Amino acid sequence: MQLNDKIRSGQFVVLGEFEPPKGIDFGGFLKNADLVKGRLDAVVVPEMANGVLKASSLGGCAFLQSHGTETVLQICHRDRNRLALQADILAASALGISNVMAVPGDDIRFGDHPQARAVNDLNLLDLLQLLKTLQEGKDMAGIELAGKPQFCTGSLLNTGASGGLLDMELDNLDQMIRLGVRFVITTPVFDIHRFQQFIKRINTLQVAVIPTILLLKSAGMARYIDRNMKHINIPPETIREIQKAPDKPKKCIQIAGELIRQLKALGMAGVMISTVGWEDKLPQVLSEAKL
Amino acid sequence: MIVAEKKPIEEIIEEIKDYKKILIAGCNECVTVCEAGGKKEVGVLASALRMYFINNGKKMEIDEVTLERQCDHEYLEEIRNQIGQYDAVVSLACGVGVQFMAEKYRRIPIYPGVNTSFMGVTEERGVWTERCQGCGQCILARTASICPISRCAKRLLNGPCGGSTNGKCEISKDLDCAWQLIIDRLKELNRLDDYEKLLPIKDWSTERAGGPRKVVREDVRL
Numbered sequence: 001m002q003l004n005d006k007i008r009s010g011q012f013v014v015l016g017e018f019e020p021p022k023g024i025d026f027g028g029f030l031k032n033a034d035l036v037k038g039r040l041d042a043v044v045v046p047e048m049a050n051g052v053l054k055a056s057s058l059g060g061c062a063f064l065q066s067h068g069t070e071t072v073l074q075i076c077h078r079d080r081n082r083l084a085l086q087a088d089i090l091a092a093s094a095l096g097i098s099n100v101m102a103v104p105g106d107d108i109r110f111g112d113h114p115q116a117r118a119v120n121d122l123n124l125l126d127l128l129q130l131l132k133t134l135q136e137g138k139d140m141a142g143i144e145l146a147g148k149p150q151f152c153t154g155s156l157l158n159t160g161a162s163g164g165l166l167d168m169e170l171d172n173l174d175q176m177i178r179l180g181v182r183f184v185i186t187t188p189v190f191d192i193h194r195f196q197q198f199i200k201r202i203n204t205l206q207v208a209v210i211p212t213i214l215l216l217k218s219a220g221m222a223r224y225i226d227r228n229m230k231h232i233n234i235p236p237e238t239i240r241e242i243q244k245a246p247d248k249p250k251k252c253i254q255i256a257g258e259l260i261r262q263l264k265a266l267g268m269a270g271v272m273i274s275t276v277g278w279e280d281k282l283p284q285v286l287s288e289a290k291l
Numbered sequence: 292m293i294v295a296e297k298k299p300i301e302e303i304i305e306e307i308k309d310y311k312k313i314l315i316a317g318c319n320e321c322v323t324v325c326e327a328g329g330k331k332e333v334g335v336l337a338s339a340l341r342m343y344f345i346n347n348g349k350k351m352e353i354d355e356v357t358l359e360r361q362c363d364h365e366y367l368e369e370i371r372n373q374i375g376q377y378d379a380v381v382s383l384a385c386g387v388g389v390q391f392m393a394e395k396y397r398r399i400p401i402y403p404g405v406n407t408s409f410m411g412v413t414e415e416r417g418v419w420t421e422r423c424q425g426c427g428q429c430i431l432a433r434t435a436s437i438c439p440i441s442r443c444a445k446r447l448l449n450g451p452c453g454g455s456t457n458g459k460c461e462i463s464k465d466l467d468c469a470w471q472l473i474i475d476r477l478k479e480l481n482r483l484d485d486y487e488k489l490l491p492i493k494d495w496s497t498e499r500a501g502g503p504r505k506v507v508r509e510d511v512r513l
Contacts, residue, residue, distance in 0.1 A: 109496065109502065114501075115494035116500075118500050
C-alpha cells in the first residue's frame, strides 16, 4: 500500500531516513535501503541536511524508486529559486515520486560550503502554496501545465517549541494544513511525557503527526544534543541508561525501539527513524520496535 | 550615497489617513542629494497632503522637520521633545533612517515615505545608477575600478558573457556591459594583461547572503 493510502486509512506508517552519499557511489545507499525493503513504508531522502553537500534528494529518490523503494522527496527553498523548484517538482512527479516534504533547510553558514549564497526566493509557506498550485495544473506564472503532478505533501513540525514560539508553530501548522499538508515529521522525540503535552494541542485528525526517532550512538552524543540543540530534550535517565549499559549500541537500539512502541501505543500516525550513519542498524531498531 | 525614490502619495495617504497630527521628517544626507527626501521634498509632500485632506474634508495637522541625518543618535535626539505630540511620523529618510527612528521612539508609528533603492551615483541631474552592493570584499582593484557585482546583470567575476553586444547588456540596450567597461578601462590604463587573471569563485559569506551584517571596531569604541 502506498504511503498516501496508508496515512489516509490511519495505519501506522514507518519511515526511514537515508542520506544520499557525498559522491556518486550509491552502492551503500542502495544496500541500506534493501536491508529494510518491505519493512518501511517509504524512505525519506534529505536535501543536504545541515547545509552539507550530498547528492540531491531528487537524485536519491529517483535512484531508490528505480530499485523499487517508495521515497519521500525533500524540497528545500534554501538553494533553489521558484523556477528551479518548479522544474524539480515537475521532474520528480514524472519520475514517479509521489511524496514530497517542504523543508526550509539549515543555514548555509553551518554547513561545509559557508561561502555559498543562499537563495530563499520563497519561504516555506510559499513553497507549500507552490506545490498546491502545481497540483491544480498551473505554474506560478499562471500558465497551464501539460499534466498535473499529484503528491502526498508533508512538512516539518518543531515539537520542542514552547511559549510564544509554540503558538507560532501551531499557527503555522494550521496554515500548512490549509495549503494541503497531510503529514508533518517532527523534531526528534526522546521525552514521551513532554511530547504528549505538545500533541494535546494538535488536531491529529487533520494532519498525520510523525515523530522522528533519532538513533543515539553514545551518552556523549545524547548529552551534546541535549545541551546544544535548543528544541530537543533528552531525559537524564536516558543518558544514564546509555552510560551504564555494557553494550552501548545495543542500549541505544533498545531506547529507540521502546520509544517507537510507546508512540505507537499513543496512537501516533507513524514514526520516522533517523539513524545518521548507522543505517545498517535500522533492521535491529525495527525488530526492537516489533515492526 | 543611498539612492531612494519617492513613494506614490496614495500609498502614504493610505497609511496615515486615520491620524490627526503627523510629522514629516526629511534627511539632509543621501535622500537630499537624490531629491527624494530632503527639505524640499518634505515641503512638497506636506503641501500635497494638506491639500488632499482639506479637499476631502478631513482635519489633519501636518508639521515638517528635516534632520541632518536619521542614521545617527545625536540628530534623532533633536526631535525628542516634539515627537510625543504626533500620532505618527512619515520619514523621508532611507530604510535605515526609518528603522533607527523607530528603534529610538518605540511608541510612535514611523512610516516610510520613500522606497530605498541602492547605493549609487548621480550620473546626471535626475539620473541615478547603482555602483555598489556592499558585498564586504571589494574587488575593484582587480576590475579597473568598475564593479561587476553591482553592474553586471549576472554579477560575473570573469566576463563578459555571450550576451554582450556592442558594449551593451542583453537585458537592456540602455545598460552598459560592465565587462566591456572593464576591458575598455584596462586598455586605457595599459593593464590589459590583468584581464587574463581569473578572479576566484566568490565567497558570498560577507554579503547579505551570510545574514545581517555588523562592523565592530574596538579601536574606536568608547
